[in-house]
Amino acid sequence: MSSADNNDVKTSDNIVIAAQGLTKSYDGVRVVDAINFDIARGEVFGLLGPNGAGKTTTILMMLGLTEISSGKVSVLGHDPARSPLRVKRKVGYLPDSVGFYDYLTASENLAYTAKLMGLRSAERTHRIAAALARVRLSDVADKRVATFSRGMRQRLGLAEIIVKQADIAILDEPTSGLDPQATLEFLNLIEELKAEGITILLSSHLLDQVQRVCDRVALFQSGRIVLMGAVADLARQVLGAGFVVEVEAEGTGLARRLATIPGVTNVEAVAADRFRMTAERDVRADAACAVVGANGSLRRLSVDEPSLEAIYARYFQDQIAPSGAARHAA
Amino acid sequence: MRREGSPFQGLGAVALKELADNLSSARMMVLELLIVLTALAALYGAIDSLRQNTAEDPFLLLRLFTVDRAPLPSFVAILGFLIPLMAIGLGFDAINSEHNRRTLSRILAQPIYRDALLMGKFLAGLATLAVSLAALWLMVIGLGLIFLGVPPGGEEIARSLAFLVIAVFYAGVWLSLAMLLSVVFRSPATAALVALGIWLFLTVLWPMLAPALAQVIAPPDPRYAMLGLDTPDTAIWAQTLARLSPNHLFGEAMLAVLSPTTRSLGPVFLDQLRGAVMGAPLPLGQSLLIAWPQTVSLIAGTIILFVAGYIVFQRQEVRA
The missing domain is CATH 3.30.70.100 (Alpha-Beta Plaits)
Structure with a gap:
């Protein structure tokens, strides 16, 4: 699906991420294969797909953390390969299974990354306190991260994005491995960020969660985007009517x-x-x-309402059915 | 393609954080304690030996560094052995621990380049080693003042400072090697074992292997052997091969700097001795000139190993 198909709700002015023919190859194998998509300002965009589909590689290319084999991507009007610092100043990233320095406290961990962001001491202290309050970690601000649960670590990761005052938040499998309560809390925080107008790119394989918070989704399969759009649009496209x-x-x-x-x-x-x-x-x-x-x-x-799970299941069923029939005929 | 911004943005933050981590880590404290205790034992031996044997020596303080009393080696020999251990202890998990903690992608998603992370860790490691060595240096000077009762002369201070600087470069070689291995191997245990293996090989085995290899490359001339002399070609090869070990380079540089009477670090030919006053100390400048090639080799080794680590790190995938 080309990006042009999804431009009905976006104008070139409010597009913050635009990928065109974005490709990444390792030893001649294309793990991301000529993908195209646009994400508008304030949108919550879901990258869906099984593990190894190319979601994280796409994210790393957007951050300039891995080289692009061909094609291009623009983040807030900057090329991450040429201007990675400009991109990273405005983009917050929460990696899959985010890691912290266990021997430092929550505040110290945030202070270190805040220093890397170039924040001055007073500004740093103020922003860290506000961010920790926002993710409801103020009471454990001076506790070592070693004592934190996975859910608390994920929230601390989100606090780092808040400290950065990022325009775009990229969240890679943020709720994977969280218990239902922690997942609920985290999704609420994402919705709060969305309400503030922060553009969110959410990569996940947990379809119900993606459906809850995302405005549009892109379905990855073997490095390609095979479906993209709002859930209702996809339902119409795949299920006929959702x-x-x-x-x-x-x-x-x-x-x-x-x-x-x-x-x-x-x-x-x-x-x-x-x-x-x-x-x-x-x-x-x-x-x-x-x-x-x-x-x-x-x-x-x-x-x-149409379920992303039903769309996903039907899409892959339809993909497998013709090839199965062909094998049967042979 | 030219990169935007400075590669050193964030360098200070990384270096300060790593320095604080290094100085407060249990690993570093144990290593420092080990070195201090060993150095104290060596110094005690040296002081005792000097009190008994030395009537008058213009470089009494320097002899604290070099004099040994069996079974303890000299202070410098102990440092030659333990500095690599300390440097390896600081560097073997510099990068792979970031991978294993899953902090690497989060840190590199901040507005810094990888250069700042690697360089910051290296500078912090080197600063930690410099602080430790400076503390040891002060300990030697202090103990010398207390137990020998002779204030050090200006040249002695200058020579001992040269020792300090060269020791930091020597530590730099091992730190760069350990950091290179921490980039290459994802497992800190593997990196540590390989680093220790290289250290043992270059410190213990290589001094034995180098002369044997030299005899294979340039077989000894029987005529020299009959006179009880080394064949010059064989001796030069043996020395050249031995100098591949940083430990050997450090030992030679220390000899030139801390023993002012040292006139050469290789085979001495008769024409080199013409006009020389045997046993007379060389001026500091001359001693530094003798130690210069060894010092430069240590600096070059540090740079080469650091650059190798830098290149591998730049090409590595960030994904944990």
Whole structure:
């Protein structure tokens, strides 16, 4: 999928990351293969894919931490290969399984990276205190990181991004290995950053979490982006239509009326008073109007949003099916 | 392609943090304690020996560094043996520990280049060694004043300072080697074992192997052997090969600097002795000239090994 397909909600002015034909090869093997994508300012963009799909390599190229084999990427208008310091001043990075100096306290760890960022002493102290409060680690600021749980370390990593006052936060598998409570807390922090207008690039293989926070996603497979867009768009593309609306109502000719709602692709009468509608969008309001318009009585209305997991599963099922059929035929 | 900004941005922050880590680490404290105790024993032997044997010596303080009393070696010989251990102890996990702690990608995602990280760690290691050696140097001077009761002369101080500087360069070679190995090997244990293996080889085995190899390359002339003399070619080869060991270079430089009567570090020919007043001390400048090639070799070794580590590190993947 080309970047042009996704430019409907973005203008060139507000694009903060743009990759064109971005490729990375190791010994002739392409681990990232000519990918194209744009990320707009304030957007939360998910990089999805199994381990080894090329997500981390893509991130490292964006930070100028690994050489680009071909193609180009621009981060906040800078080329990370030529101007890595400019990029790194404005981009915060939380690596997969972030590491800290265990023998230093949380504050000391942040102070070290703040010095590397070039912050002056007073500014450093102020920002560190604020960041630790923000990620709810103030009470353990003077404790050694060796005593921290994985969830606390991840939050400390996020505090580092807050100290940097980054325009872009790149989070690589940030919730992998966290317990449900820690995951929830972390996702809430991501949503807080999103509310502040920070652009977030989230790499993960945990689909439900990505779906919860991301505006758009790109699905990686063997170094290529095979699907990209908003979840609803992908659902339309892969599942045909992603929203399933269930209507429980009494009335005459309801199935016919519901089928005329724009965006509805199918209406199935599950029982005499229950209908399951498949639609391209959330049509609950229209369905309620249709029931009322038909002098019916509405008892229940529910919607199942398209699930990224269903899209993912269906996409790979569709990819495997033709080749399986071919093998069978042979 | 020219890089933006300075490669040394963040160097100070890295160096100060590493210096603090080094000076407060348990590993460093144990090594320093070991060196201090050993050095004290050697100094005690030297002081005792000097009290008994030396009636009048213009360079009494310098003899504290070089005089031994069996079974203890001299202070300089002990340092020649222990400085590498200290340098290896500081450098063997410099980079691979960052990989293993998974801090490398996080640190390099800050607005610094890899140059600053490697150079900062090297400078911090070298500063730690310099501080330790300076403390030892002060200990020798202090003990000399207390137990010998003779204030050191200006030239003695200058020569002992030259010793300090050369010892730091000598430490630099081993520190660079240990850091190179910490870049090459992901496992700190492997890096430490390889570094210690190289140290043992160059310190213990090479002095035995070098003359044997020299005899293979330039077989001794029987006519010299009949006169009980070394064949010049064989002797020169033996010396050249021995100088591949930093330990040998350090020993030679120390001999020239701390023993003012040393007139040459190689075979001495008769024409070189013409007009020489045997046993007379050389001026400091002349002694430094004799030690200069060895000192430069140690500096060159440090630079070569550091550059090798730098190149490997620049090409390495950051991903932990």
